[in-house]
Amino acid sequence: MKCRICGKPAVIKLRAHNIALCPEHFVEFVQKQTAKAIKHYKMFEKDDHIAVAVSGGKDSLALLDILTELGYKVSAFYIDLGIKHMDYSKTSKEKAQAFCEKKGVKCLVYSLPEMFGMGIDEAARKSRRTPCSLCGMTKRYLMNVAARDLEADVIATGHNLDDQAAALFANLMRWDVSYLAKGYPVLPAEHGFPKKVKPLVFLTEREIAAYAIVRGIDYVRYECPHSEGARFLVYKEHLNAIENMSPGTKRRFYQGYTENIWRFQIESPDQCEKKDEEESPMKPCKICGMPTAAEDGICSFCRFWRPDEVKKIKGQE
Amino acid sequence: MKVITVKINGEERQMPAKGTIRTLAVDLGLNPETVLFVVNGMLQTEDYRLQDGDEVEVVSVVSGG
Numbered sequence: 001m002k003c004r005i006c007g008k009p010a011v012i013k014l015r016a017h018n019i020a021l022c023p024e025h026f027v028e029f030v031q032k033q034t035a036k037a038i039k040h041y042k043m044f045e046k047d048d049h050i051a052v053a054v055s056g057g058k059d060s061l062a063l064l065d066i067l068t069e070l071g072y073k074v075s076a077f078y079i080d081l082g083i084k085h086m087d088y089s090k091t092s093k094e095k096a097q098a099f100c101e102k103k104g105v106k107c108l109v110y111s112l113p114e115m116f117g118m119g120i121d122e123a124a125r126k127s128r129r130t131p132c133s134l135c136g137m138t139k140r141y142l143m144n145v146a147a148r149d150l151e152a153d154v155i156a157t158g159h160n161l162d163d164q165a166a167a168l169f170a171n172l173m174r175w176d177v178s179y180l181a182k183g184y185p186v187l188p189a190e191h192g193f194p195k196k197v198k199p200l201v202f203l204t205e206r207e208i209a210a211y212a213i214v215r216g217i218d219y220v221r222y223e224c225p226h227s228e229g230a231r232f233l234v235y236k237e238h239l240n241a242i243e244n245m246s247p248g249t250k251r252r253f254y255q256g257y258t259e260n261i262w263r264f265q266i267e268s269p270d271q272c273e274k275k276d277e278e279e280s281p282m283k284p285c286k287i288c289g290m291p292t293a294a295e296d297g298i299c300s301f302c303r304f305w306r307p308d309e310v311k312k313i314k315g316q317e
Numbered sequence: 318m319k320v321i322t323v324k325i326n327g328e329e330r331q332m333p334a335k336g337t338i339r340t341l342a343v344d345l346g347l348n349p350e351t352v353l354f355v356v357n358g359m360l361q362t363e364d365y366r367l368q369d370g371d372e373v374e375v376v377s378v379v380s381g382g
Contacts, residue, residue, distance in 0.1 A: 001362040001363075001364050010362050011359070011360040011361065011362065012353075012360060012362060013362050013363060020362060023360075057380060058378075058380070059380070162379070204350075205378045205379060205380065206350060206351070206352075206353065206378045208378075209353055209376060209378035210353055210360060210378075213353065213355060213360050213376070214360060221376070223380055223381050224381055226381075227380070227381020230381050232381060233379065233381060236379055237348075237351075237379075240348050240350040240351050240379070241348060243350045244348050244349060244350045
């Protein structure tokens with residue numbers, strides 16, 4: 001197979017685009033697709049400071065590589081969840097830090113074991129919560145802290161087309177209208193939280209993994225032990241089966257949704273009523289100062305991770 | 318039938334000579350949308366004809382999100 005552009009040996013065939021490309025033109029293709037998504041969804045401008053959430057995986061490290069190659073002002077942060085199984089967090093941190101160093105990008109590390117003396121697994125066991133729900137809450141909070149510490153204008157994550165299409169598929173299966181209204185690849189800054197964007201939404205996982213291989217990016221090849229057997233993977237598997245029969249389906253599915261998202265943003269009278277009841281003004285958390293809507297003024301992160309300080313505050317009241 | 322020996326993720330496997338990555342993917346029951354094939358350290362397209370002694374890494378591209 002030859003590269004459609006230069007005729008040199010191709011390393012990848014992109015069936016959804018009906019092209020085969022050599023390493024040089026494939027790298028160019030990936031970077032152009034990312035630049036196109038940034039522009040199309042008005043994610044950020046050239047002079048914005050972008051904080052990239054790096055996990056040591058292919059997507060986030062590829063994103064860091066692409067944004068620096070496109071000339072953006074980038075910093076990074078890594079959240080160490082303290083997952084000991086197969087040295088998952090240790091290896092991920094090493095890969096993330098090594099790549100940031102190679103690219104000359106500053107990388108802040110937020111380590112749960114160092115901050116709180118335990119990782120996500122131990123915390124989940126003690127609280128009888130699932131590691132994934134605890135991880136989601138913890139990462140969302142620390143991402144906002146990182147943006148504040150880095151004085152960044154926007155947080156960029158490595159979510160790709162497959163992630164977005166699978167989430168859309170899952171939310172449609174449940175007709176979860178509140179999530180269907182929020183699946184856009186840009187979440188605006190609000191309530192004191194920074195803007196969050198997903199610049200890889202035009203690219204499939206396969207394209208990003210190929211980019212990482214071609215660019216020689218050393219990423220963690222194995223998965224978080226908690227994601228094994230996750231329902232999310234089943235949705236991806238089904239979408240990939242359809243994609244194999246009909247290339248371009250994932251792209252049409254997700255991009256069509258972003259063009260029609262307004263249909264899900266019209267709230268029914270019931271939802272408006274519920275929203276009025278639920279919405280309370282944001283105020284700074286009494287412990288950490290981050291914005292929270294909690295009635296008692298203590299954010300969910302501090303409530304979970306800083307129980308001694310919660311007791312102290314409650315005792316003073 | 319002439320056969321060749323290739324290494325797939327470190328394990329030796331025999332397959333018909335003139336076999337390609339596409340035929341290997343079918344033999345392994347893999348959806349080509351979910352994997353990449355790195356042969357002797359180089360990413361290769363599905364029409365790559367495998368040679369005796371090739372070392373193939375099947376890279377899964379699907380992650381848990």
